Amino acid sequence: MLELKDLELKFFTEDKEIIVLKKINLVFEKGIIYALTGPNGSGKSSLARMIMGIHRPTTGQIIYKGEEITPLGITERARRGIGYAFQHPARFKGLRVTDILEIAMEHPDNHECPYLREMGLCPDDYLDRPLDDSLSGGEIKRIEVATLLAQDPDLRILDEPEAGIDLWSFEQLTAVIARSHRPDCTTIIISHQERILNMVDEIILLEEGTVAMHGARDRVWPLIRESTRCTCSRDCPERGNFYADCPR
Amino acid sequence: MLTALDKAMLEQVADLKGIPAGAYNIRKDGRGIERRSAPGIEIRPKKDQPGIDVIVEPGIEGTVHIPVIITATGLSDKVYNTIEIGSSADILLIAGCGIHNPGHAEARHDGIHEIAVRRGATLRYQEKHYGEGEGEGRRILNPETILLVEEDAYAELELIQIRGVDDTIRNTKARVEAGGRLAMFERLLTDGGQKARSDVVVELIGSESTARIVSRSVAQGSSKQIFQPRLIAQGRGRGHIECDSIIMDQAVVRSVPEIWAESAEAELVHEATIGRIAGEQLIKLMTLGLSEEEAEERIISGFLK
Ligand SMILES: Nc1ncnc2c1ncn2[C@@H]1O[C@H](COP(=O)(O)OP(=O)(O)OP(=O)(O)O)[C@@H](O)[C@H]1O
Ligand SMILES: [Mg+2]
Numbered sequence: 001m002l003e004l005k006d007l008e009l010k011f012f013t014e015d016k017e018i019i020v021l022k023k024i025n026l027v028f029e030k031g032i033i034y035a036l037t038g039p040n041g042s043g044k045s046s047l048a049r050m051i052m053g054i055h056r057p058t059t060g061q062i063i064y065k066g067e068e069i070t071p072l073g074i075t076e077r078a079r080r081g082i083g084y085a086f087q088h089p090a091r092f093k094g095l096r097v098t099d100i101l102e103i104a105m106e107h108p109d110n111h112e113c114p115y116l117r118e119m120g121l122c123p124d125d126y127l128d129r130p131l132d133d134s135l136s137g138g139e140i141k142r143i144e145v146a147t148l149l150a151q152d153p154d155l156r157i158l159d160e161p162e163a164g165i166d167l168w169s170f171e172q173l174t175a176v177i178a179r180s181h182r183p184d185c186t187t188i189i190i191s192h193q194e195r196i197l198n199m200v201d202e203i204i205l206l207e208e209g210t211v212a213m214h215g216a217r218d219r220v221w222p223l224i225r226e227s228t229r230c231t232c233s234r235d236c237p238e239r240g241n242f243y244a245d246c247p248r
Numbered sequence: 249m250l251t252a253l254d255k256a257m258l259e260q261v262a263d264l265k266g267i268p269a270g271a272y273n274i275r276k277d278g279r280g281i282e283r284r285s286a287p288g289i290e291i292r293p294k295k296d297q298p299g300i301d302v303i304v305e306p307g308i309e310g311t312v313h314i315p316v317i318i319t320a321t322g323l324s325d326k327v328y329n330t331i332e333i334g335s336s337a338d339i340l341l342i343a344g345c346g347i348h349n350p351g352h353a354e355a356r357h358d359g360i361h362e363i364a365v366r367r368g369a370t371l372r373y374q375e376k377h378y379g380e381g382e383g384e385g386r387r388i389l390n391p392e393t394i395l396l397v398e399e400d401a402y403a404e405l406e407l408i409q410i411r412g413v414d415d416t417i418r419n420t421k422a423r424v425e426a427g428g429r430l431a432m433f434e435r436l437l438t439d440g441g442q443k444a445r446s447d448v449v450v451e452l453i454g455s456e457s458t459a460r461i462v463s464r465s466v467a468q469g470s471s472k473q474i475f476q477p478r479l480i481a482q483g484r485g486r487g488h489i490e491c492d493s494i495i496m497d498q499a500v501v502r503s504v505p506e507i508w509a510e511s512a513e514a515e516l517v518h519e520a521t522i523g524r525i526a527g528e529q530l531i532k533l534m535t536l537g538l539s540e541e542e543a544e545e546r547i548i549s550g551f552l553k
Contacts (some may be wrong), residue, residue: 052535074534084535090528093492094464094550103546104536151536 001186002028002051002155007060009043009050009209020046021209024060028155033178033187035197035217037224038206044190045087047206048157052084053077064155083153087160087190089144091132097143098127104151115146118176120169138164145173149180157188162196174199197221250274250282253348254317260378261344262315272313273300278325286310289339299328299360302341306334306366313342316359321351321385326358335366335398341373345389347413349381356388363393365401365428372404379412386414393420397428399454405432410552411439418446424485426454434463435552438471438499448477452485452514459487466548467499478506481514489518494525494551 007024010017021043028034036044049055051062053074062070069077092100101112113123119142129135131143141164148156158177165173178199181187189196197203203220205213213220250258254276258264271286280300285291288308292301302312318325333339349355365371379387389409397403409416424430430450438444450459461477479487489505507516525547533543 054531054535074531075537075539078535078537082535086528086532090526090532092529092547092550094547094553096550099546099550100532100536103533103538147536 001030001065002026003061003063004051005061005063007050007057007062009046009055010058019209021050021057023210026204026211026214028186028188030186031183032202033181033189033200035200035203036188036190036206037192037197037203038212042206043209044206045159048084048159048188048190051155051157052082078153081154083148083151083156085144085148085156085158085161087163089140091135091140093130093132095131096127097129097131100131100143100147101127101150104147106152112150115149116143118149118180119143119146120172121146136164138166141165145176149176152180152182154185155188156185157190159190160192161189162191162193170195194225197224251319253319257317257319257346257348257378258315261317261346261376262313262342264313264315268311268313270311270313271302273302275314275316275325275327277318277320277323294328294330297328298326299330302329302331304331304333304337304339306369307336308334309338311340311342315343316345316357318345318347318355318357319350321349321355321381321383322353324354324356324358326360328360329362331361331363333363333365333369333371333401336368337366338370339372341371343373344376344378345391346378347381347387347389349379349383349385349387351381351383352385354386354388355381356390358390358392360392361394363403364396365398365403367398368400369398370402372406374406375408377407377409377413377416379414387412388415389413390417391419393422395420395422395430397422397424397430397457399425400427401425402429403431405430406435407433408435409444410435410437413444414442416444418444420446420448422448422450422459424450424452424454424457424459426456428454428457430457430459432459432461434461434465436463436465436473437468437548437552438465438473439468440471441469442471443473444471445474446476448475450477450479450487452479452481452487453483455484455513457481457483457485459485461487461489463489463491464493464551465491465501466494466496466552467501468496470498470500472500474502474504475520476504476506477518478508479516479518480508480510481516482510484511484513486515487517489516489520491518491520492551493522494548495522496524 004024004026009021116123145161203217271289273291274282288305290303347355467473477489491503493501495501501522503520505518505520507518530543
């Protein structure tokens with residue numbers, strides 16, 4: 001489905017250049033769900049944005065469905081079936097929830113309701129809501145994921161879909177992602193959450209802009225868990241939970 | 249008789265398909281050409297100056313259309329309309345002006361509306377401005393609206409000008425009495441070398457009176473826009489001004505909201521923003537398959553809706 005060859009991404013600020021990603025070589029297969037994880041600032045979102053065409057790699061190649069797409073822009077990549085649910089979704093003055101879902105759908109005569117319902121939002125309450133600051137962080141995040149479901153791309157990237165979503169809805173979110181994953185599509189989920197990492201086939205660990213580990217979940221997860229053991233646990237009254245993503 | 253062009257213009261400015269039901273007055277090239285009153289709604293020409301009186305009796309509900317069209321070049325039309333909405337009446341008033349200037353001389357319409365919304369009445373007022381024409385003649389519209397919102401009455405003004413008008417100076421003055429409510433929504437798009445200016449003065453004179461002024465505009469090309477909404481509260485009034493502009497190309501936008509309280513009981517807020525379309529908005533729509541131009545168009549049309 002997707003192959004990244006020797007990718008490097010640099011950002012240039014006034015006085016210096018920052019190397020955000022270096023020597024990225026990855027292959028994403030059809031039908032597989034991947035988790036992309038790693039510390040804050042390790043380059044996960046940058047990698048996703050580069051696949052979507054928002055950032056251009058400084059060097060390297062992106063091959064999608066057997067064709068090189070490195071020079072293509074965002075629109076062209078979207079039309080070929082790449083989709084991205086942003087970590088921080090944009091807000092719009094003047095667009096409503098129903099508008100963005102309609103834009104996302106290939107055949108807008110289809111009903112947009114099921115996508116909201118999948119994300120635990122009642123269409124009657126939300127379809128006509130403006131997509132602006134009046135939505136809470138969790139709401140806009142759910143709508144962002146619903147938009148990706150409506151778009152139903154062949155290669156979909158979800159950037160921390162669980163961020164801001166309450167614990168109650170977590171089960172539902174992982175179930176929806178699994179259910180909507182077609183056997184001929186590829187799903188990449190950026191996440192730090194153990195429960196997300198538990199639902200995927202393969203895990204990729206990014207550290208300081210390079211791939212530090214990549215493999216089947218059952219092999220990689222124990223190694224990562226070891227390195228993310230919570231260091232506060234000695235004084236933690238709850239004990240029990242030893243991981244850095246402890247929700248307490 | 250209405251020509252095909254007249255009908256097309258009327259549809260643009262007043263959503264009219266043919267002759268409307270209810271009361272109406274159609275003014276073309278400086279003369280009233282069609283008019284009808286309805287039960288409880290009288291429309292009569294003024295005796296001493298160009299224009300009409302629209303008198304709605306208390307308690308009447310209905311729709312009134314009073315569009316103006318100009319299809320001749322070199323025409324300057326000035327008109328005075330007086331509109332009286334009787335107490336507890338509930339009226340939708342559709343005004344609006346379309347200029348089709350076929351020639352190279354200026355075509356201009358200055359409409360002065362004096363509107364009284366009596367006790368407990370509701371008025372929804374829509375005014376759409378529209379210009380077109382093959383010639384290079386400028387299309388100029390200078391509307392002036394003087395509004396009185398009496399006790400416990402509600403007035404909602406929707407003022408829209410999307411493209412085609414070269415020069416506009418809009419003057420709106422409103423006084424809102426105790427318990428009265430005013431909502432004003434302005435939508436404006438200018439491009440090329442067009443100029444638009446909107447001055448609004450709202451006085452909240454009674455206690456528990458409220459006003460909301462929302463102005464959204466898009467300035468493209470080398471057009472220029474100035475907004476000067478002013479909100480004055482003499483007593484226990486509440487008001488909100490919101491001016492939001494998208495600026496593009498070489499356009500210039502000035503936004504000067506003013507709030508003025510004469511009482512410690514007043515609560516007034518103003519917000520004004522000017523900025524380009526946020527890059528993240530364009531990018532989001534492009535990731536859904538729109539081209540950059542389509543994304544821009546979608547954001548602008550949503551913003552002005
Ligand atoms: N436009 C930019 N200009 C300069 N530096 C940037 C830019 N965007 C990202 N960076 C830097 O690149 C690095 C990687 O950022 P990125 O957002 O990809 O991290 P991340 O792994 O997604 O982190 P998080 O878990 O916090 O979301 C960070 O150090 C960030 O500061
Ligand atoms: Mg990120």
